Amino acid sequence: MQKNLELKDFLRTRRARLTPQDAGITDAFPGRRVPGLRREEIAALAGVSVDYYVRLEQGRDLNPSNTVIEAIARALRLDDTERAHLFDLVQARTGRSAARPQRVRPGMYQMLETLDDAASPAFVLGRRMDLLAANRMARALICDFNLLPAAQRNKVRFMFLDPRARDLYVQWAKVAAETVAVLRVEAGRYPDDPRLAALIEELSVKSAEFRRWWSDHQVLVRTSGSKLYRHPVVGELTIDFQALQLPEDPDQTLFVYTARSGSPSHAALRLLASWNAQETGAGGAGAWSRAPSTGLA
Template sequence: MTDPSSGAGGNTELREFLRSRRARITPEEAGLSAQPGARRVPGLRREEVAQLAGVSVDYYVRLERGRHVNVSETVLDALARALRLDDTERSHLFDVARPTRRRSRPMPPQRVRPGLYRVLDLLSDTPALILGRRMDVLAANRMARALYTDFEALPHRERNMIRFMFLDEAARSLYVDWESAARSTVASLHLYAGRQPDDTRLAELIGELSLHDKDFRRWWADHDVHRRTYGAKDYHHPVVGGLTLSYETFSSDGDPDQVLGIHTAEPGSPSEHALRLLASWSSEPAAVRLPGPASTG
């Protein structure tokens, strides 16, 4: 992964994010009058974004080339409005436009608090797991391992949800709409990349996935961002069949890059019955600790 704030190319992530956002908006959607003649670019031209944001064309061109280091909050707000960014995209724009300085030390290990382990122990009848940086699986209960894969049996570096999504063939048949689930996972990883541009393990992960999967390469280049909050996914489990599970995510106050995800089924639904079957099929003890360090950085 390229450091977004250095090198001859300037702020690479800011440049590509702005280009991708303006390419998705037509002048009509932005409230501009249609101009005669053929357009050579999809979406908005640079001068049109500058007009909508109230900045000079030269300023915006330099900004999109990643040449501005101290762009103001006022300008970023104006660009977010001009490009019709949602709250998640706006947050990402601020992250990549004003990246934090590169750390001189490695990122500290992530560790799951004992209280969160106890929460997973209590959630014995529904899948629950804790994801950390880069979607590393820090802990998973018995039901989560039965639904997805036995993360405990994997080497530490492979205990990662996005690696499972793209590099484990079982994932493509587990998700009924694998493409939608995979794209949202890539977008969530891109949001994290905007906050942690100097994460060397993230760079290794992106390089590995880009090398081995053309879908990941294509969707990473889209620069979409997504914040995991809540929703629902359809699964086709090889043992219990169809499942529709809602999910809720909860961030840790002590570590914002550590998220608890809980999956539930509608009471009285076939999916609830299927979860019960999954619980009876998975007879392993309910321990949730993955052996060894939860995350090395």
């Protein structure tokens, strides 16, 4: 039932954002009572009957072919990420279980330590955007997730439930909204994951911003980009990131942070590495790491 509701809302929001001009439709009825295109217009563009599309958007038990899904994706002008999300919502995913344990290979821990030597923060995210592993630089830049209960080591929880996140991310609203869109992809892949459902419910109760962005049904897959940080020790940094999906486990993604060589942000990362080495060498966890937290981004 929840999966049907997700499909209904996703199709409805994608349809509502289109205009007749976007779809090349001459609208003989300018006084529209609904935003975006009508259901019959999407059905015509996709080459399916109106009744069929209505039943699909209502989340009824249908089994559309890949050809039909592709046609609807084109009619709705979905991008690659949205198209993949539509397939996830329509088709039952076989062979994927959210119950299997998430384990990081020993070789990955070695890679994270090597990136420490290059003053590059790096971490591994798993299903539900759980934080599975992070090197010392990542813990110094963001927070020491090792101090948290395992159930709280989650990127989305940190973003919305830890007040430090709003100070850490200069463009917090942009990053937070994108984080919600990434979680939407996870929800499409694992609609029956009880831990994911519990996380969404908790965030919906505790954060009005999360509720608003969740209702938008935006989806996003991060592969690269940049973020602006405001660190309490080394100041502002512009960080470039690369997100690498691990071939041996497609549910794990390695994030590597760097800064342009010779830039002030690169110097700040070097300073952060030196500061963190002094703090940990003195038996501490770093001033930024010692404060209690609810998660890691």
